[in-house]
Amino acid sequence: MPTPLSTASSRDRIAQARVVVTSPTRNFVTLVVTTEDGTVGIGDATLNGRELAVAAYLDEHLVPLLVGRDAGRIEDTWQYLYRGAYWRGGPVGMSALAAVDTALWDIKAKRADLPLHQLLGGRSRDKVRVYGHATGETIEETVADVGRLIDLGYTAVRAQTAVPGGTGTYGVSRPGEIYDPAHGSLPEETVWDTRSYLTHVPRLFEALRDTYGFEIALLHDVHHRLTPIEAARLGASLEPYDLFWIEDPTPAEDQTAFRLIRQHTRTPIATGEVLSSVHSVQTLITERLVDYVRTTVTHAGGLTHLRRIFDLAHLYGVRSGSHGATDLSPVCLGAAVHLDTAIPNFGIQEYMAHSALTDSVFPHSYRFADGYLHVGEDPGHGVHLDEEKAAEHPYSPAYLPVARLADGSVHDW
Incomplete structure (x- = not known):
């Protein structure tokens, strides 16, 4: 049965996917996807206070599945990464999936030479x-x-x-x-x-x-x-x-x-x-x-x-x-x-x-x-990543607060 790996022309295939974590004022997680023809798309995977969990999910579980896939088959890739996973959903998984999806839309719009809204x-x-x-x-x-x-x-x-x-x-x-x-x-x-x-x-x-x-x-x-x-x-x-x-x-x-x-x-x-x-x-x-x-x-x-x-x-x-x-x-x-x-x-x-x-x-x-x-x-979503500047601002641990009532019990923050 043909798969997105076997049917994609060489120029359409994803050649590389990398995770960049940077902290220019705040922590951000960015996925950088590059196709064989050199088109680059980026997606945001930031989850405030849990950034490294999403970065690890991408690095260890999603990135290995992307290389060689047809970058243009966005819907199929979404279904493959979501429905193809037994353990699915949740803020970590969906933030990681969002980064992939956004990067692929960025690539598709750039290759069409159109702003994304078109x-x-x-x-x-x-x-x-x-x-x-x-x-x-x-x-x-x-x-x-x-x-x-x-x-x-x-x-x-x-x-x-x-x-x-x-x-x-x-x-x-x-x-x-x-x-x-x-x-x-x-x-x-x-x-x-x-x-x-x-x-x-x-x-x-x-x-x-x-x-x-x-x-x-x-x-x-x-x-x-x-x-x-x-x-x-x-x-x-x-x-x-x-x-x-x-x-x-x-x-x-x-x-x-x-x-x-x-x-x-x-x-x-x-x-x-x-x-x-x-x-x-x-x-x-x-x-x-x-x-x-x-x-x-x-x-x-x-x-x-x-x-x-x-x-x-x-x-x-x-x-x-x-x-x-x-x-x-x-x-x-x-x-x-x-x-x-x-x-x-x-x-x-x-x-x-x-x-x-x-x-x-x-x-x-x-x-x-x-x-x-x-x-x-x-063309694309119009946002770019300056990786040289990003490298000047490494990840810095930061947690969101916890709220307590006057009696000391935990409350929703």
């Missing part, structure tokens, strides 16, 4: 609306930070503020630093107070609406901290402030929990950044329990699988809202912007600008202007 059906829009992140130790600081982002052109802003009675609140930057929760060789342990949070957050959004009115879209990330009824209470209390969404109101593994939240609030709901499969969001989408699905190119098996998720969501009036924090590399963002440009049910794209150092290691053709990302027209 292979995904062409433009559905001229530009991609994004939201930025505003933070502060106090409500006043967050209000001022929202103003800073409005001045930069953002039309949508996620607002987070420190919670009285807690320490190391999620989403709040350290003084004078770009927000990055991953630090050190052991996890930081933070303190969480749900009661204080539920009373404090509505005050933040009351202050924001009093200051900026209702023209700016405001978002908030709960980060899986609440039980379903607590999340329902929060959503109801925020209804007067017309939020664009509340994100991850409760741990997303239990899709049925969102039924209770939906019964009690009309505040839109977004979730999915920690989910890696269409099966993990199937109930959320088909029962219309969320308004935005936040799965990503890197963590949901690449462009091939993420497109399936968004196509299912489109049938049920659910829009995309992909995770796009700086714990994913510019390779992921570049690929995401092409998909955002093409799909009919795009909602919004998270965008935290990478550091100048990161951008120098991953030069790219997408650009930000006036609250939107504009997709590049270079």
Whole structure:
């Protein structure tokens, strides 16, 4: 029986696949795939706090299967690596598979001499609306930070503020630093107070609406901290402030929990950044329990699988809202912007600008202007890897925090 190894012409075959781990400000895992004719494609495999697990999965299990395969048979390769594995799925496996898939799409578009969005059906829009992140130790600081982002052109802003009675609140930057929760060789342990949070957050959004009115879209990330009824209470209390969404109101593994939240609030709901499969969001989408699905190119098996998720969501009036924090590399963002440009049910794209150092290691053709990302027209996804610069920044261990309640018990972070 012919296989992708035997039917591919020599120029179409994958000649080499290599994993590059680099830390220009943050840790990133990149797969570099080269065909026999010298075409290079790259994919992002970054999994914050578990980078080396994905690198090992690629090096030890997937890379040996790629050499000699037809780089153009993207769907077959996806099925071969996913369905052909008995132990499949999960964030490590899907991030590794995503890197392969993204690199192959990059190669296909480069060989066609077309920007990637043209292979995904062409433009559905001229530009991609994004939201930025505003933070502060106090409500006043967050209000001022929202103003800073409005001045930069953002039309949508996620607002987070420190919670009285807690320490190391999620989403709040350290003084004078770009927000990055991953630090050190052991996890930081933070303190969480749900009661204080539920009373404090509505005050933040009351202050924001009093200051900026209702023209700016405001978002908030709960980060899986609440039980379903607590999340329902929060959503109801925020209804007067017309939020664009509340994100991850409760741990997303239990899709049925969102039924209770939906019964009690009309505040839109977004979730999915920690989910890696269409099966993990199937109930959320088909029962219309969320308004935005936040799965990503890197963590949901690449462009091939993420497109399936968004196509299912489109049938049920659910829009995309992909995770796009700086714990994913510019390779992921570049690929995401092409998909955002093409799909009919795009909602919004998270965008935290990478550091100048990161951008120098991953030069790219997408650009930000006036609250939107504009997709590049270079062949492929338009993001490249400067391996010489990458080698100057070796991997640096960094863990995400662990949250505890005041009594010392572990809570969802």
